[in-house]
Amino acid sequence: MTTTHIDNVNVATKANVYFDGKCVSHSFTEADGSKKSIGVILPATLTFNTGAPEIMECVAGSCEYKLDGTNVWVKSSEGEKFSVPGNSKFQIRVTEGFEAYHYICSFV
């Protein structure tokens, strides 16, 4: 099921702009103190580095991702999640002409 809204959060008003705007997110803190972000990735192939392990949940559109050390691109669509190990990296690609990838990023 897709998480369309999240209630009772404290949101940072300044956006995080990465890769010349190909990825834009806003950070927020949930009532229980957990830190997350909501964001969007426009058509591009981008490499992200992780500190803490992350869970990426797709809330609209889709992407393909490739974890470090693998050669497999895996599709992630609305309502689906994938996990990324800490101190690692992963690639996300969104194909030109397709809808952007909208996500919630949680740190675990």
Added chain:
Amino acid sequence: MTTTHIDNVNVATKANVYFDGKCVSHSFTEADGSKKSIGVILPATLTFNTGAPEIMECVAGSCEYKLDGTNVWVKSSEGEKFSVPGNSKFQIRVTEGFEAYHYICSFV
């Protein structure tokens, strides 16, 4: 004073992407029911149409704006606000090489 965070909101997880990503925002509802959005405008000159009157508050970076029916570009920087009449339009420009314009948009 700059509004860096807003507490106790219900945020929509899917971004609003306008003008091929030159403007990206996330909508949210405050505890009192007021509807707003936080967003960012990358270097570009964009024209927006209003339904309800809007207040644009700059939370980082800066822009110049021009209201419909005027010939004057006015600068708006961090901590500053400007109002736009309803059923109108306005232009925003962010100069290439400058920081993006980060804003809170309130409907009044």
